[in-house]
Amino acid sequence: MDFWGTEQFSFFESILFSVLGRTVDVIDTQFLSGGDINTAAQVFASEGIFFIKWNQFEQPDNQNMFETEALGLELLRQAKAFQVPQVIGYGQHGDKSYLILEYIEPGKPTKSYWETLGQSLATLHSHTQAKFGLHFNNFIGSLPQTNTLTANGYDFFFEQRLLPQAGLALYKGLLPKNVYDALFRLYNRLPDLLPDERPALLHGDLWSGNILVNETSKPALIDPAVYYGFRESELAFTRLFAGFDEYFYDAYDEAFPLQQGFNERVAIYNLYPLLVHVNLFGSGYVSGVERVLKQF
Secondary structure: OOOOOHHHHHHHHHHHHHHHOOOOOEEEEEEEOOOOOOEEEEEEEOOEEEEEEEEOOOOHHHOOHHHHHHHHHHHHHHHOOOEOOOEEEEEEEOOEEEEEEEOOOEOOOOOOHHHHHHHHHHHHHOOOOOOEEOOOOEEEOOEEEOOOOEOOHHHHHHHHHHHHHHHHHHHOOOOOHHHHHHHHHHHOOHHHHOOOOOOEEEOOOOOHHHEEEEOOOOEEEOOOOOEEEOHHHHHHHHHHOOOOOHHHHHHHHHHOOOOOOHHHHHHHHOHHHHHHHHHHHOHHHHHHHHHHHHHO
């Protein structure tokens, strides 16, 4: 049977009925990129247009991935800094987990797009709480991300971000033991290297692929790995693979000024996404981790 045939239409209609509580006729579907771990589609139905993604998770630890994504999206929506797709529903249907979201109509960026993105991110980061972390754990890509509430940002960054990823990479044979040990020496220096700031609400996985341009030419956020952490770590990640205009950084800094020396700290924050990439994509990223540790 064709992938987009009767079986898939039945799947979409069944999960829409489960979420909305009424019969929904699927008219058409269009395959979309769902990232590395999910399948996604734009679904045209009698009740409107939906964005639906789903997967067959073989590991029990990943079965609540869409639930935590939905919670993260709602947290970002409450901050009212960006357009964030409304969560229609999520659940399990047979052997598939699914997430149904509002479909955001795409647009084209205008001259002011990057300034708006910077200002909006500054607004998001102005939301704070007493401790670093979050009241639930979630995922970064397909990897579990622990968010145990922690009073000290340096402890949180090391114990909840660097150490779990480094430990996993060591266990998988991807990270040399001497590199793992060097992280502990860096930990002792963190208070001297990083500014002591209040926890900021972060998207958590802010790269160009997780930002949409909506039909009003404004930025919209998707696929969060949300938590409260050092705001500079979010900005540092945007520099890891480039793609962000300098107008973005200027607008952010004007709205929420960074402490002096941010550019020198970028590499430290990016140890986390580099270690994530080691675990997701292999040892080719280890050299980047080694360079940072040798530097600091």
